[in-house]
Amino acid sequence: MARRRRVGNLLALAVLSALVERPMHPYEMAGVLRARGKDQDMPIKWGSLYTVVANLERHGLLAAVQSDRQGRRPERTVYRITEAGRDELVDWTRELIAVPEREHPRFEAGLSVLGVLGPDEATELLRQRLDRLETQLADARAALARHGREIPRLFLVEAEYDLAVRQAEATWVRGLLDELTTGSLPGLTEWRAWHETGAVPPDWAELAERGTEQQ
Amino acid sequence: MARRRRVGNLLALAVLSALVERPMHPYEMAGVLRARGKDQDMPIKWGSLYTVVANLERHGLLAAVQSDRQGRRPERTVYRITEAGRDELVDWTRELIAVPEREHPRFEAGLSVLGVLGPDEATELLRQRLDRLETQLADARAALARHGREIPRLFLVEAEYDLAVRQAEATWVRGLLDELTTGSLPGLTEWRAWHETGAVPPDWAELAERGTEQQ
DNA sequence: ACCCGATTACTCGCAGACGAGCATACGCCG
DNA sequence: CGGCGTATGCTCGTCTGCGAGTAATCGGGT
Numbered sequence: 001m002a003r004r005r006r007v008g009n010l011l012a013l014a015v016l017s018a019l020v021e022r023p024m025h026p027y028e029m030a031g032v033l034r035a036r037g038k039d040q041d042m043p044i045k046w047g048s049l050y051t052v053v054a055n056l057e058r059h060g061l062l063a064a065v066q067s068d069r070q071g072r073r074p075e076r077t078v079y080r081i082t083e084a085g086r087d088e089l090v091d092w093t094r095e096l097i098a099v100p101e102r103e104h105p106r107f108e109a110g111l112s113v114l115g116v117l118g119p120d121e122a123t124e125l126l127r128q129r130l131d132r133l134e135t136q137l138a139d140a141r142a143a144l145a146r147h148g149r150e151i152p153r154l155f156l157v158e159a160e161y162d163l164a165v166r167q168a169e170a171t172w173v174r175g176l177l178d179e180l181t182t183g184s185l186p187g188l189t190e191w192r193a194w195h196e197t198g199a200v201p202p203d204w205a206e207l208a209e210r211g212t213e214q215q
Numbered sequence: 216m217a218r219r220r221r222v223g224n225l226l227a228l229a230v231l232s233a234l235v236e237r238p239m240h241p242y243e244m245a246g247v248l249r250a251r252g253k254d255q256d257m258p259i260k261w262g263s264l265y266t267v268v269a270n271l272e273r274h275g276l277l278a279a280v281q282s283d284r285q286g287r288r289p290e291r292t293v294y295r296i297t298e299a300g301r302d303e304l305v306d307w308t309r310e311l312i313a314v315p316e317r318e319h320p321r322f323e324a325g326l327s328v329l330g331v332l333g334p335d336e337a338t339e340l341l342r343q344r345l346d347r348l349e350t351q352l353a354d355a356r357a358a359l360a361r362h363g364r365e366i367p368r369l370f371l372v373e374a375e376y377d378l379a380v381r382q383a384e385a386t387w388v389r390g391l392l393d394e395l396t397t398g399s400l401p402g403l404t405e406w407r408a409w410h411e412t413g414a415v416p417p418d419w420a421e422l423a424e425r426g427t428e429q430q
Numbered sequence: 431a432c433c434c435g436a437t438t439a440c441t442c443g444c445a446g447a448c449g450a451g452c453a454t455a456c457g458c459c460g
Numbered sequence: 461c462g463g464c465g466t467a468t469g470c471t472c473g474t475c476t477g478c479g480a481g482t483a484a485t486c487g488g489g490t
Contacts, residue, residue, distance in 0.1 A: 017328045045479085165320070171379075
């Protein structure tokens with residue numbers, strides 16, 4: 001599935017989507033993308049812009065139109081999107097929408113090593129996360145309401161999605177915190193003992209050696 | 216905040232967490248991590264293992280213990296975690312748990328350029344996504360139930376989190392699909408006209424030029 | 431009229447990441 | 461007991477991402 005993209009950086013997707021409307025030079029793309037808040041929707045690093053544009057051109061997805069020069073500035077090359085570029089944009093979008101990729105939020109990585117902390121510290125840190133999350137959610141909700149008055153829904157779906165997912169995260173964290181504070185999480189006692197004494201609880205010891213059979 | 220990690224690859228986190236228990240050589244780490252399903256929780260590329268271990272050693276987070284040799288194989292270096300490594304592991308975990316980072320799921324990027332497709336194609340693709348998502352969710356639920364019988368909850372929280380978040384995604388997609396199929400999404404008519412004729416709807420035209428004021 | 435800080439527009443070097451490839455060992459079948 | 465397919469264990473070259481740095485220009489204060 002998902003044949004590897006010739007230019008894989010998502011900044012390239014944003015660039016293509018901007019050039020669909022009209023040709024631009026790189027810095028103008030940056031302006032337009034920033035104005036549309038695309039840097040909120042993707043992990044965009046502006047330092048990569050010129051590299052990405054060059055790569056797109058190299059693969060025939062963009063073509064240089066003209067170079068003009070103002071004053072003693074370096075000349076600015078204006079690019080237009082090619083047919084191949086249009087195809088790539090559409091195909092890539094189709095894939096991003098239709099195929100759910102397993103994502104790997106950093107929080108998940110953190111949770112998977114939660115055992116290195118003690119239960120009390122874990123509880124405290126999760127509470128901090130929840131606090132911050134709720135602040136961010138309130139901000140996001142306000143921003144969405146504000147934009148909703150001037151921008152068509154179609155261009156806000158990604159923000160709505162983001163909000164929904166983060167809301168679910170907050171709910172889940174609240175649930176876990178609840179189990180931790182009421183003590184209803186199974187294995188809490190073993191976890192605490194393990195962390196305080198350093199000794200692996202007897203019922204867990206055997207698991208730890210799972211998949212370790214080597215000569 | 217979040218001072219840059221000396222070794223930023225999350226594979227390094229996994230390596231540190233494995234070496235907390237006992238010293239190992241790299242290939243053994245791979246076996247243990249795989250057995251624990253850590254490659255499910257993080258974007259692990261095994262091709263990076265030796266690079267990452269070398270970097271960890273370079274920064275004093277690991278130390279070589281011994282090199283033994285079996286047959287004519289290349290010698291295998293056994294590494295142990297250092298005090299600095301232990302500190303890094305704990306500090307990194309704390310950060311991952313307590314500080315919610317703005318993540319950028321690829322789906323969000325896709326949604327932000329949804330306009331390049333027409334509403335009918337978008338609907339069809341979203342339906343495909345929902346189908347696949349539901350299959351994956353069923354699998355994940357089954358796997359979680361199976362593991363739940365032998366592994367303590369503590370080591371399954373990351374899978375539970377993942378499930379909860381993806382469930383929220385499915386719900387959200389279902390909601391959007393609903394608005395699309397019933398036609399209740401505002402601007403649907405404009406969107407369709409725009410896509411069929413290529414002409415930007417009058418009420419949207421002005422927005423498109425937003426943030427474009429350049430000489 | 432001139433200076434200085436901010437903004438604009440771009441460049442470059444370095445550090446990783448990672449996939450493909452390779453060499454050794456093992457197991458199984460004839 | 462020899463040959464071959466598969467698993468093991470590791471290396472290396474390439475490619476790209478990106479942050480820090482820089483040069484030109486603008487603006488506005490005195």
